[in-house]
Amino acid sequence: MDTITARTSTLGRLRSFVLSESILLLLLLMFGAAALFAPGFLSLFNIKNLLLQSVDIMVISVGMTFVLLNGGIDFSCVAVLAMGSVFGAWTMARSPVANTFLAIPAGILMMVGIGLVVGAINGLSVVVLKMPSFIATLATMMVGSGVAVWFASLVAEKASIIGLPESFFILGGDQGYILLPVVIAVALALLAHWLLSTTLFGRWVYAVGTNPRAAFVSGMPVKRTVFLLMVLSGLFAGVQSVLATARNQAGIPSLGDRVFIDIVASIIIGGTSVFGGSGSVIKTVYGVLFITLLNNVVNLLGIEWYVISLIKGVLVLVAAFIDVFSKRVDLVQR
Amino acid sequence: MPADDVLTLRNITKSFFGAQVLHGINLAVRRGEVLGLVGENGAGKSTLMNVLGGVVSRDGGSMELKGSPFEPTSPRDALKAGIAFIHQELSLFSNLTVAENIFIDELPTGPLWSVQYAQMRAKAQEYIDAFGVEATPVTKIGSLPMGVRQTVEITKAVIKNAEIIIFDEPTTSLSQKEKESLFKLIDRLHHEYGISIIYISHILEDVFALCDRIAVLRDGSLVGVDDRARLDKPAVIRMMVGRDLSQVYPKVEKTIGDVVYEARDVVQGRAVRGVSLELRAGEIVGLFGLMGAGRTELVRCLFGVDRMESGQITFRGRKLRSITPEDCIRQGMAFVTEDRRQEGLFMPKPVKDNLVAVGLRHMTGLLGMVKRPQETAEAAKAVGDLGIRVQHPERQQAKSLSGGNQQKVVLGKWISQQPTMFILDEPTRGVDVGAKHEIYEIINGMAKKGATVLFVSSEMEELMGVCDRILVMHGGKIIGALERSEYHQERIMHLALGGRGS
Numbered sequence: 001m002d003t004i005t006a007r008t009s010t011l012g013r014l015r016s017f018v019l020s021e022s023i024l025l026l027l028l029l030m031f032g033a034a035a036l037f038a039p040g041f042l043s044l045f046n047i048k049n050l051l052l053q054s055v056d057i058m059v060i061s062v063g064m065t066f067v068l069l070n071g072g073i074d075f076s077c078v079a080v081l082a083m084g085s086v087f088g089a090w091t092m093a094r095s096p097v098a099n100t101f102l103a104i105p106a107g108i109l110m111m112v113g114i115g116l117v118v119g120a121i122n123g124l125s126v127v128v129l130k131m132p133s134f135i136a137t138l139a140t141m142m143v144g145s146g147v148a149v150w151f152a153s154l155v156a157e158k159a160s161i162i163g164l165p166e167s168f169f170i171l172g173g174d175q176g177y178i179l180l181p182v183v184i185a186v187a188l189a190l191l192a193h194w195l196l197s198t199t200l201f202g203r204w205v206y207a208v209g210t211n212p213r214a215a216f217v218s219g220m221p222v223k224r225t226v227f228l229l230m231v232l233s234g235l236f237a238g239v240q241s242v243l244a245t246a247r248n249q250a251g252i253p254s255l256g257d258r259v260f261i262d263i264v265a266s267i268i269i270g271g272t273s274v275f276g277g278s279g280s281v282i283k284t285v286y287g288v289l290f291i292t293l294l295n296n297v298v299n300l301l302g303i304e305w306y307v308i309s310l311i312k313g314v315l316v317l318v319a320a321f322i323d324v325f326s327k328r329v330d331l332v333q334r
Numbered sequence: 335m336p337a338d339d340v341l342t343l344r345n346i347t348k349s350f351f352g353a354q355v356l357h358g359i360n361l362a363v364r365r366g367e368v369l370g371l372v373g374e375n376g377a378g379k380s381t382l383m384n385v386l387g388g389v390v391s392r393d394g395g396s397m398e399l400k401g402s403p404f405e406p407t408s409p410r411d412a413l414k415a416g417i418a419f420i421h422q423e424l425s426l427f428s429n430l431t432v433a434e435n436i437f438i439d440e441l442p443t444g445p446l447w448s449v450q451y452a453q454m455r456a457k458a459q460e461y462i463d464a465f466g467v468e469a470t471p472v473t474k475i476g477s478l479p480m481g482v483r484q485t486v487e488i489t490k491a492v493i494k495n496a497e498i499i500i501f502d503e504p505t506t507s508l509s510q511k512e513k514e515s516l517f518k519l520i521d522r523l524h525h526e527y528g529i530s531i532i533y534i535s536h537i538l539e540d541v542f543a544l545c546d547r548i549a550v551l552r553d554g555s556l557v558g559v560d561d562r563a564r565l566d567k568p569a570v571i572r573m574m575v576g577r578d579l580s581q582v583y584p585k586v587e588k589t590i591g592d593v594v595y596e597a598r599d600v601v602q603g604r605a606v607r608g609v610s611l612e613l614r615a616g617e618i619v620g621l622f623g624l625m626g627a628g629r630t631e632l633v634r635c636l637f638g639v640d641r642m643e644s645g646q647i648t649f650r651g652r653k654l655r656s657i658t659p660e661d662c663i664r665q666g667m668a669f670v671t672e673d674r675r676q677e678g679l680f681m682p683k684p685v686k687d688n689l690v691a692v693g694l695r696h697m698t699g700l701l702g703m704v705k706r707p708q709e710t711a712e713a714a715k716a717v718g719d720l721g722i723r724v725q726h727p728e729r730q731q732a733k734s735l736s737g738g739n740q741q742k743v744v745l746g747k748w749i750s751q752q753p754t755m756f757i758l759d760e761p762t763r764g765v766d767v768g769a770k771h772e773i774y775e776i777i778n779g780m781a782k783k784g785a786t787v788l789f790v791s792s793e794m795e796e797l798m799g800v801c802d803r804i805l806v807m808h809g810g811k812i813i814g815a816l817e818r819s820e821y822h823q824e825r826i827m828h829l830a831l832g833g834r835g836s
Contacts, residue, residue: 199702203694207687210680217639217677218691218747219663277682327682 022322023271023286030293038300046296051182052173054292055243057259058185058285061266062192063236065284066229068267069196070209071276072126072133074230077237077263078256079144080118084111084241086148089161089251092168104168108242115238116231118144123230127223133230145253152253161251172246181243188239192232193281205229210277265312266291269319273327340365340497340530341386341404345395348381355381357555358395363498366524368531370545370562372538374574374827375625375792377551379534383500387419388412400497418491418499422506424483428476432469433458436490465489465519481512488519492527499523500532505540506626517544536624538567538831550574568824571831575794575823583799584771586778590802591615594786595755597636600645605631607810609645613755618777618787620797623807624830629790630672632807633757636788637662637669639677649755663692665755668748670741672759672790678744681733685724685743686713688732692747716746721772738769745776756780759790774800794826806830 018025034041060077067074092098092107118140125136152159170177171184196202204225207215216222244255270287272279291312298308341363348356356378363369373379384390386397388406397404399415406412409419426435433454434441442450442457458471467485469478475486484504491499501520505513517540523529535541541548542562549559550573557573595613600606605628613619623629635642638657647654649665659669671677679688690697690709697708713727720742724730732743741761748756758777762770777800781787791797797804798821806814806829814829816822 198704200695200698200704201702203687203704206683207680207691210683211676213677214680214691217637217659217669217671219660219695220691221660277680 022319023269023283023290026269027286027290027293030290030297034293034297034300038297040300041297046300048178050292050296052178052247053296054288055181055185056247057240057263057266057291058288059188059243060237060240060259061263061284061288062189062281063233063240064263065192065267065272065279065281066196066205067133067233068272068274069205069276069279070133070226070229071274072230073137073264074122074133074233074237075137075260076118076122076140076144077137077233077240078260079141079148080115080234080237081241081244081256081259082148082253083118083144083151084114084238085245085248085255086152086161086251086253087111087114088241088245089164090151090155092165093161093163093251094155099165103165107164107168111241111245112235112238115234115236115241117234118237119231119234120227122234123227126230127227148253148255152251156251159253162249164245164249164251169246169249171243172249174246174249181247184239184243188236189281189285192236196281201225201228206277261309261312262291262295265316269312269315271319271323273323274320275323275327338365339363340400342398343382343386343395344397346382346385346392346397347394348385348390348392355554356385356392357553359551359554359556361549361556361559363530363532364547365530366528367546368520368524368533368544369559370541370548371532371534371551372536372541372548372570372574373551374794376553377574378554379551380502381554382551383419383502383532383534386412387417387500413494416495416497418494418496420484420487420491420499420501420504422503424487426475426483426487429474431472431474432462432467432478432486433471435475435486436461436493438490461489461493465492466515479512480507481509481515484508484512484516485519488523492523492529496529498530498532500534502534503536503626504533505535505537513540520544536626536831538570541570542567552576568828571824571827575827583796584775584778586782588616588778588782590617591784594650596648598646598648600632600635600647601643602631602635602640603643605810606635606642609807609810609812611805611812613786613788615754615784615786616781617803618781618789618801620801620804621788621790621807622792622794622797622804622826622830624792627807627830628810629807630759631810633669633759633788633790634671637667637757639669639671663751663753666751666753667755668692668751668753668757670744670748670756670758670761672763674740674744679732679740682731685717685722685727685730685732685735686710688743689713689716689727689747689750693750712750716743716750720746720749720776722746736766736769738765738772741765741773742769742776745773749776749780752783754785756785756787757790758787760792761789762791762793762796770796794823798823798826806833808832 040046060081064074064077088107088111091110092103097103097106122136122140125131126133152161155161169175170180173181196205204220207220208222208225212222245251266287267284268274269290270283272283294308294311339362343359343361346356346359347354359382371379381390385392388409388411391407404415406415436458437454442453444450455471462469462471465485467489468482475483504516508516520531524531533541533544545562547559547561548565548570550557550570552574591614593612594615598610600609609632621629631640634640636647638659638661647657654661654665675681680691690713693712694704697705699705710728717724717727722742723739724735732740735743745761762773765773777787789797789801802818804816804821804826805812806826808830813833816826
């Protein structure tokens, strides 16, 4: 039973590769199939759309990856989207600093700040109060969503807050700055990847996610690490809020209503284990691209929207199965 | 089989993963007797009882219960056949009542499977009166003290027509009064009800007080079984430990310096009741004790893995204010936990990641980025120094290594930090003979460099072979200490068993 593993046979190596890079292969397959069968897929317009759409959940998914690496989940990220959007928009359009040169920086600060605060609250709940992340973030999500709707109703006649400074919209790809949001998302994904794969903090995240008790005995700062990764998740959600508000050109309290499933699906289908300890930002990026592609193709082919739920569900199951299966087989890591 | 034998075990053998744990046990239990079963940790008592109780299957031999062959394939079979097991951790449901617990697997039902509570309560009351249980049928188990809970468990066993009741260390959580009640109950059980009792305990006074016969296990063999009247404590101890020191232990030349580590009055719950010790540079100090003595709890407190309630630690002249693993590591201490799977290793991660787990924070450069070449080099060094048999440390998962190699990985991650104080909890458990020897040499090597080692083990032999001094724990206290010249197997066991009288 205790055999030395390194599967050196070609078949073994191939199998390891397929299992660990399954998302990339899936992505390429999907892309190929779409190019062949979906009408209008390869048009410039569609590709441009694809890129911008993938940005919609890219940053927030990358942020949540940290939490999943710890075996947890962050329901509140979508509430950060909503609250950030509403409070940020208010700052830029209705607050005392609106219509000044401070409007945009203050707005951005507000949105990112909200993400930070929510992340910190989650972090404290999990680390100090010892609540499971499921419960802690569920609570902040419910409170946050409520606050967003309440505040919007307070300051706006219709449900959303409009009248934001036009130059803010370039962050959403407006006025020819098509690639700006893409660049921002890529930069943040690279930052997150760098953090996880090269720094000491990243090692701690993987160690704590694999075995927090062993990490504790080995002298790693377990509590600090868990706190920080909850904050990071909130922070990234805050940044996503900035991009989303710019794209929608308004503060919308219902922002993020329906993207949670896509976020989680991206991360899981991407290959990060829900048990914690394995996965990566790159995998999540592929996962986001895949989900975006899936949405895009289903749209182009005119398939009913509920079919896509089915497909995503099946894929999540398959990904989870691969996750469990690969843990029983002696595989090469990462 | 003789008319008054209710159970006969013939030539029972059992192996786990190639290591033989029971060597042909032949034992008979007479009707209505109380048979004491004693032996060191690892002697095979639990395994033997697990075979009897249907928890594990035997490899060889046969069992006869009341004249017919007995081959339990599950605990349920054993229960149905009349063998009841009262473990240390009782199998009661603390949120249910006494009556519900007693009848848990045969709840009286009426129409539509509705439970007949009134009937159940009445029946339970009968038993409560018969056995003197200090509770009512509707009292929740969770609110009862341990002693009463135990009586409920015993009641459960008796009404299931148990012919043999096995008690496994029943008095560890009982007060003196509760203990006396238990003994009175056991008396009634075998005199009035004719139930045979197998009583497993480390407390020899109790065994002598209760039992008609005493059986001694050692290293998986039955060393002797005799009437209590013909035995005395020293004889039993001699049977428990008597073995030749067959293994040769590596010797090392070194000097022992001054006291570098001092612990005063460490207390934690009922497990550690005021322990003080002093350790010197270059010294290897053994900590021996039987299960429940508090050794692991003590060392976990010393390293801050669990919180101690009170106590003062001084290391290298400095009083340690906060005791957490992080702080201890910073001070130059290391800790090899008892359970390497749960707390020592990151099983699914590569060996390399495991080897650098402690030292990683010293291998960082700009912006906290880890220096990969340094990481690889340190891991390779550890593999070489400790002789860890692994082909690709950066790819092979820790769980793919053998037990001995895994333990070396755990040691390796600590040694690379060159600690001056090393706490080891059962470092050779589950390790083959060859690797054990290598680990002893590693420990000697560290002591030679001036490090202090606190070596917790259940194997008296290895402590006697490797340590300069042995401390013996019992009941949460250090009850005795022996210098190398005073090492004596029976004396150590005597201390471990409580040390009173001689």
